[in-house]
Amino acid sequence: MCRKEVRTLSQALTLRYDKVLFILDPTDLSRSLAGKKVVVCDYPDGRLEIMHESFALPYRTFDTLRSVHRAEVVDNKRLDDMLSVVAELQAGREQQRSKGGPRRTGQTDHMFGIRDGSTGNGYQKRGRKPRTDYMNDPAVIARREKALLRQPAAE
Secondary structure (H helix, E strand, C coil): CCEEEEEECCCCCEEEECCEEEEECCCHHHHCCCCCEEEEEECCCCCEEEEECCEEECEEEEECCCCCCCCCCCCCHHHHHHHHHHHHHHHHCCCCCCCCCCCCCCCCCCHHHCCCCCCCCCCCCCCCCCCCCCCCCHHHHHHHHHHHHHCCCCC
16 A cells, blocks of 8 residues: 555656655656656555556655755854855745645654654754734834825825
8 A cells, every 4th residue: 555646747756745855767668658647655564665566666865855054154244144045045945745645653664764863963943033014014104104295196
């Protein structure tokens, strides 16, 4: 028994499943499947297979939830600023797999349980910034009214 989902292969022999990019090895069979449908079989024990008809296709993965973390060794000012921007972008994205997929609470060796080492090097996830309500901000209202007074009156 497994959960099956149909995906379409790209011309580059890639597909996405549960926020993971699967890259098929370029065998003769997989090259002929570019642009065609394949089935992703997600087994309860954590295994994943990409199937076409009765053939299992070999693949590699690229986990899109993995993060880049800034090390303290970086001394270049421009690089440090860019890594700060990347860290802010990563802090705002959703870090969970799909809610409709199978739950893996009792599994120990499933492929989505592989840690990226970020907690090992001291990374701590920051919370989201509070949203600013610009429609009720007094400074924004004052600037808006000042700009409206400068506009010529429509006749």
